[in-house]
Amino acid sequence: MSTNHNKIRPVYRPVYINLMQIRLPVSALISITHRLSGIYNFFITLPISLYLLYFSTKSYNDFILIQDTLSQPNIISTFVTFSFLVYAYHILTGIRHLLQDVHIGESLSASSKSAYLVLIIWFSLSFLLMMRLYL
Amino acid sequence: MKGSSLFYWLRLSALFMLGYTVWVSSFILINQPVEYNSWISFTNQTFFQLSTTFAAFFFLVHTFIGLWTVGTDYFTPRTLGFLHPTLAKYADLIRSGYTFLFVALGVLIVTTTLFIIWS
Numbered sequence: 001m002s003t004n005h006n007k008i009r010p011v012y013r014p015v016y017i018n019l020m021q022i023r024l025p026v027s028a029l030i031s032i033t034h035r036l037s038g039i040y041n042f043f044i045t046l047p048i049s050l051y052l053l054y055f056s057t058k059s060y061n062d063f064i065l066i067q068d069t070l071s072q073p074n075i076i077s078t079f080v081t082f083s084f085l086v087y088a089y090h091i092l093t094g095i096r097h098l099l100q101d102v103h104i105g106e107s108l109s110a111s112s113k114s115a116y117l118v119l120i121i122w123f124s125l126s127f128l129l130m131m132r133l134y135l
Numbered sequence: 136m137k138g139s140s141l142f143y144w145l146r147l148s149a150l151f152m153l154g155y156t157v158w159v160s161s162f163i164l165i166n167q168p169v170e171y172n173s174w175i176s177f178t179n180q181t182f183f184q185l186s187t188t189f190a191a192f193f194f195l196v197h198t199f200i201g202l203w204t205v206g207t208d209y210f211t212p213r214t215l216g217f218l219h220p221t222l223a224k225y226a227d228l229i230r231s232g233y234t235f236l237f238v239a240l241g242v243l244i245v246t247t248t249l250f251i252i253w254s
Contacts, residue, residue, distance in 0.1 A: 016216035016223070038201050042237065046194070046244060054251045057178050063171045071168075091156065094149055101146065 026115040036095040037086045046093040052080075072132045081133055085126050092118045145200045146191035155190045160249050191248040195241050202237045206230050 024032070055062040070077045096114050100106050105114045166173055177183060208214070210230040218221030 016213060016220075018217050036200075039205065042198055042202065043240075050244065050247055050251065053178070057175060057251070060171050063174065067168070087156075091153060095153070098146065098149065107201055 025112065026119075027111045030093050030096065030118060031113045034090060034097065037090040037093070040083075040086050041090055045087045048080060048083050071133075077133055078130075081129050085122070085129065089122050089124060092122055144196050148197035148200075151193045152190055152197065155186055158186070173198050178252075187252050188249060191245045191252075195245050198237065198241050203234065206233050 052066060056066050057063075070080060096105075096118050100111070101116075105111060151156040162177055163169055207230070210226055210233055212223040215226045215229065222229070
């Protein structure tokens, strides 16, 4: 941090913000990916789960078809697993944000530690689910 | 609407859907592999129908606040102008279109959910 607060601030604010030029700390990365995963959940995971709920309760044959498709490694089961992993990511990062709302882990160091913890939990979960699907 | 009520509605809906998700996914995890009959009796119980209905409405609240926040943060002349200066002129139009899209899709999703649950 420099001591430039005595300098005159530039008159012109940047007209357009280049988001790519901002260096994100890991907690900010978690925050923006929480938003992105929320958008993904709305447009993809939720319609998928509605489709699954509808056909899994429609008839016995549809249920078996869905169960067979999802338990074998193919592009559909991979896509569905990935979508639910994105949902899990939104939940994990969301719990982290909720804890920070009640002032748990708010400090800079705790916030970056919990960010890494969330990432570790999520990557382990992804690894386990994909292992279960493919092995 | 007041910012603080948006804040609390977002958190309340998040907590409800968290509880709902934990409940449904723990049923699926405990009963591996899920049998058709147990799945049908699980989804036919009144408690499932009611909690899914509540979850659907809380989903609408959560989605509206979340996606509206994203829209007002990024679909502005300032951030769209970074992509192309012409886009900055149409930022308000783009944001309205986006808001209309996700509200319509959200209502469609809730209607479909209620149709699946109660029919």
